[in-house]
Amino acid sequence: MGRGAAYSPAGLTGIFSTHIVPGDPLATGARGAGLALRAGVRAVAETTEEGIEVLLNGEPGEWRVAATAARLVAGAAGYDGGLRVEQVVEPPIGGGLGTSGASAMATALAVAEALGARLSYTRLAELAHRAELLCGTGLGTVSGLAVGGPVMVLEPGAPGRDRVDRFLAPVDVEVVVGFYSPVDKRSVIGGGGLEAVDRVGDRALRRLVERPGLDEFMRLSRWFAYETGLARGRVREAIELLLRRGYEASMAMIGETVFAVAGAGEAGGAVDILESTGARVLVTRISWEPAHPV
Amino acid sequence: MGRGAAYSPAGLTGIFSTHIVPGDPLATGARGAGLALRAGVRAVAETTEEGIEVLLNGEPGEWRVAATAARLVAGAAGYDGGLRVEQVVEPPIGGGLGTSGASAMATALAVAEALGARLSYTRLAELAHRAELLCGTGLGTVSGLAVGGPVMVLEPGAPGRDRVDRFLAPVDVEVVVGFYSPVDKRSVIGGGGLEAVDRVGDRALRRLVERPGLDEFMRLSRWFAYETGLARGRVREAIELLLRRGYEASMAMIGETVFAVAGAGEAGGAVDILESTGARVLVTRISWEPAHPV
Numbered sequence: 353m354g355r356g357a358a359y360s361p362a363g364l365t366g367i368f369s370t371h372i373v374p375g376d377p378l379a380t381g382a383r384g385a386g387l388a389l390r391a392g393v394r395a396v397a398e399t400t401e402e403g404i405e406v407l408l409n410g411e412p413g414e415w416r417v418a419a420t421a422a423r424l425v426a427g428a429a430g431y432d433g434g435l436r437v438e439q440v441v442e443p444p445i446g447g448g449l450g451t452s453g454a455s456a457m458a459t460a461l462a463v464a465e466a467l468g469a470r471l472s473y474t475r476l477a478e479l480a481h482r483a484e485l486l487c488g489t490g491l492g493t494v495s496g497l498a499v500g501g502p503v504m505v506l507e508p509g510a511p512g513r514d515r516v517d518r519f520l521a522p523v524d525v526e527v528v529v530g531f532y533s534p535v536d537k538r539s540v541i542g543g544g545g546l547e548a549v550d551r552v553g554d555r556a557l558r559r560l561v562e563r564p565g566l567d568e569f570m571r572l573s574r575w576f577a578y579e580t581g582l583a584r585g586r587v588r589e590a591i592e593l594l595l596r597r598g599y600e601a602s603m604a605m606i607g608e609t610v611f612a613v614a615g616a617g618e619a620g621g622a623v624d625i626l627e628s629t630g631a632r633v634l635v636t637r638i639s640w641e642p643a644h645p646v
Numbered sequence: 647m648g649r650g651a652a653y654s655p656a657g658l659t660g661i662f663s664t665h666i667v668p669g670d671p672l673a674t675g676a677r678g679a680g681l682a683l684r685a686g687v688r689a690v691a692e693t694t695e696e697g698i699e700v701l702l703n704g705e706p707g708e709w710r711v712a713a714t715a716a717r718l719v720a721g722a723a724g725y726d727g728g729l730r731v732e733q734v735v736e737p738p739i740g741g742g743l744g745t746s747g748a749s750a751m752a753t754a755l756a757v758a759e760a761l762g763a764r765l766s767y768t769r770l771a772e773l774a775h776r777a778e779l780l781c782g783t784g785l786g787t788v789s790g791l792a793v794g795g796p797v798m799v800l801e802p803g804a805p806g807r808d809r810v811d812r813f814l815a816p817v818d819v820e821v822v823v824g825f826y827s828p829v830d831k832r833s834v835i836g837g838g839g840l841e842a843v844d845r846v847g848d849r850a851l852r853r854l855v856e857r858p859g860l861d862e863f864m865r866l867s868r869w870f871a872y873e874t875g876l877a878r879g880r881v882r883e884a885i886e887l888l889l890r891r892g893y894e895a896s897m898a899m900i901g902e903t904v905f906a907v908a909g910a911g912e913a914g915g916a917v918d919i920l921e922s923t924g925a926r927v928l929v930t931r932i933s934w935e936p937a938h939p940v
Contacts, residue, residue, distance in 0.1 A: 464814060472858045473795070473812035501767070501938060512811075518767035520758060523939045564766045644795065644934040645817045 354399045356465025360458040360643035361388040362443045363450035363496050363503075364529065364604040364611055366573030367560065369553030370491055370546055371508035377485045378478070381508030382492025384553060384605075385519070385560055385569055386450075388500045389527060391442040391636040393451060394646065395458035397422065397466040400434035407438040415439060421456040421483035422463050428479060429469035437462065443634055446534025448607025453493030456480035457643040465645055473498070477511035477643075500642035502569065504560060519564035521638055524616035528599075528623055530590060530631030532608040549580045570613060573602035582606065590629045597621055648693045650759025654752040654937035655682040656737045657744035657790050657797075658823065658898040658905055660867030661854065663847030664785055664840055665802035671779045672772070675802030676786025678847060678899075679813070679854055679863055680744075681821060682794045685736040685930040687745060688940065689752035691716065691760040694728035701732040709733060715750040715777035716757050722773060723763035731756065737928055740828025742901025747787030750774035751937040759939055767792070771805035771937075794936035796863065798854060813858035815932055818910035822893075822917055824925030826880060826902040843874045864907060867896035876900065884923045891915055 368384030395418070404422050408415045422435050437459050443449040460476040460483075463469075471479075477498040484490040495514040496503040507515035556572040574591065577583035583591060583603040590610045594601035599622045601612035610631065612622040619635050626633045662678030689712070698716050702709045716729050731753050737743040754770040754777075757763075765773075771792040778784040789808045790797040801809035850866040868885065871877035877885060877897045884904045888895035893916045895906035904925065906916040913929050920927045 461814070465816070468859075470857045470859055470862075471814075472798070472855070473814065500936070504766070517806075520755070520765075520767065520939055522759070561766070563764045565762075565764055640938040641935050642794070645814055 354466040354468060355397070356462040357394070357396045357646045358458045358461035358465065358644065359392060359394050359646045360454035360497050361390060361392040361500060361639035361641065362454045363388045363493055364448060365450070365493070366569060366602055366605065367553055367556045367576045368492065368605055369550040369557070377482050378510045378513050380485060380491065381495060381510065381514055383505050383508050383557055384492055385504045385557060386496055387502050387527060388496060388639040389443070389449070389636045390639040391634055392639070393454040393458045394440045395455070395462040396438045397459065397462035398436045399466055400436050402434040404434065405436045409440055415455065417452045417483050417487040417489050418455045418459045420486050421459040421480050424479040424483055425460050425463040425469065425476065426467065428471055428475070429464070429467045431467050435463060443529070444531040444632055446607065447531040447609040448604035449529065449609065450490065450493040450497065452487070452489035453480065453484055453497055454643070456483040457494055457497050461643060461645050474512040481510040497643050501640045502566060502638055504557065504564065506561070519560065519566065519569060521566035523638070525566065525638060526614045526616060526619040527636050527638065528612045528614060528619050528626065529604065529634040529636070530610040530626030530629065531634070532586060532631055535607050552576055552579045566613065567600065570600035570602060577603040586629060590626060590631065593625050593629070594622055597625060648760040648762060649691065650756040651688070651690045651940045652752045652755035652759065652938065653686055653688050653940045654748035654791050655684060655686040655794060655933035655935065656748045657682045657787055658742060659744070659787070660863060660896055660899065661847055661850045661870045662786065662899055663844035663851070671776050672804045672807050674779060674785065675789060675804065675808055677799050677802050677851055678786055679798045679851060680790055681796050682790060682933045683737070683743070683821060683930045684933040685928055686933065687748040687752045688734045689749070689756040690732045691753065691756035692730045693760055694730050696728040698728065699730045703734060709749065711746045711777050711781040711783050712749045712753045714780050715753040715774050718773040718777055719754050719757040719763065719770065720761065722765055722769070723758070723761045725761050729757060737823070738825040738926055740901065741825040741903040742898035743823065743903065744784065744787040744791065746781070746783035747774065747778055747791055748937070750777040751788055751791050755937060755939055768806045775804040791937050795934045796860060796932055798851065798858065800855065813854065813860065813863060815860035817932070819860065819932060820908045820910060820913040821930050821932065822906045822908060822913050822920065823898065823928045823930070824884060824904040824920030824923070825928070826925055829901050846870055846873045860907065861894065864894035864896060871897040880923060884920060884925065887919050887923070888916055891919060
């Protein structure tokens with residue numbers, strides 16, 4: 353009877369471009385930039401007699417990406433018994449906060465530990481990446497969560513094939529997230545018309561690489577959100593309210609979700625603004641810890 | 647007047663092979679495996695009128711690798727004023743615990759923040775790597791400290807050119823380090839006769855890649871230390887004492903230093919053994935946090 357536990361930061365994406373290579377999950381991914389967040393996902397895995405059972409925040413859940421990650425790791429480890437995976441997901445789900453990628457990553461690490469699997473970290477991250485692709489929940493999120501910090505995914509693909517760097521950010525920055533309602537990412541990613549988004553995303557990322565820093569990331573994220581037309585409705589209105597009050601803000605991709613950054617102890621005003629617009633608000637910080645066993 | 651602060655884990659190396667390409671610091675480095683440690687180096691950098699001043703644990707120190715890292719980052723940022731860098735180094739210096747690499751890395755990050763430099767994390771790690779080479783203090787340490795965790799450096803070179811993966815280890819493992827006296831690494835690295843060491847190191851790393859895990863890392867580290875003859879005298883005697891008491895143990899490369907791992911709360915016996923042999927003892931854990939601003 354094996355047991356393992358792991359944590360993954362969640363992660364918000366400010367800039368992205370998609371790179372889909374049909375039939376090649378190792379080459380498929382995304383470029384972009386975002387922030388790994390301390391608020392995240394914890395997974396506890398235990399071996400059982402048979403079947404894969406997933407609990408989400410205490411309830412039996414349709415959490416397909418976790419079940420898929422568990423199945424892929426079991427397969428790679430040559431294990432054909434059962435698994436029970438309990439997940440505690442702190443951020444809102446479906447809000448562009450990388451909870452699917454974080455769940456896949458935390459599950460992969462916890463299951464590997466439960467099975468005593470001889471698989472490297474990068475191999476487990478690759479399996480989490482595959483789980484995201486199979487479930488259509490994300491493209492390049494796992495690349496960032498396996499590194500942590502304020503990340504730039506410079507080359508797309510599965511962990512081990514990608515290339516990731518970081519920009520610097522003051523460590524005491526508070527990240528304020530305002531979430532309205534879940535979005536089905538497939539309706540955006542799968543809907544075609546992505547060429548224009550990809551062009552704008554690659555251009556924003558190139559500029560960030562030239563001048564890496566949190567302020568540039570925030571400005572370029574907003575330029576990306578506006579230029580692509582992805583920020584609209586109450587997301588755009590909330591961003592404007594935040595800007596008028598002096599907060600740098602943009603949209604978390606791809607969710608009906610706004611994020612702002614504030615100096616230590618200065619998040620209060622942004623929280624008030626977002627709550628006044630009806631958002632569910634989460635205050636967290638950048639996580640320099642990648643996903644890891646706990 | 648700018649100010650920045652950063653932390654780097656220290657790191658112990660259990661297995662290594664050297665890869666020295668004369669005249670090419672980006673290609674020069676090491677392969678190997680080790681553990682990033684929570685005990686580490688904190689650096690605070692401030693801009694001054696002129697010159698580079700380094701304080702080590704409160705005293706003006708001959709800490710050339712930190713001064714060199716500060717100079718390289720200032721150069722890359724186009725800054726020609728002065729800098730004052732205060733360092734607090736927790737582990738013993740000169741004991742194969744990566745304090746030079748950690749100092750270079752923490753200094754590079756702190757100076758970049760003090761200057762508001764637009765340099766990416768990987769670029770700063772590359773400059774820290776160069777500082778280590780210029781001072782002859784290390785080869786592949788920075789590659790691991792920029793990633794964190796239980797690391798395998800699969801391909802040598804500066805960060806951005808290297809390739810790093812991790813093996814898994816239970817997060818509550820206690821790492822017990824026993825340090826005897828400082829060793830001048832150059833007397834070992836520069837002394838020739840490294841071909842046999844490199845052959846054994848590459849072989850041990852290949853085996854670890856096949857079966858990545860903490861237990862294999864410990865066994866292969868000891869095989870490496872014995873097979874190369876690097877473990878001798880009181881280092882080898884202490885390892886034997888620890889093994890007889892059921893602790894997995896090996897030698898931190900390259901220092902007159904022994905390390906052992908123990909389950910949570912089980913480090914006491916290893917501490918007693920190492921203290922009885924006259925070692926300075928440090929108990930710490932694996933750091934999954936890479937070097938980062940604080």
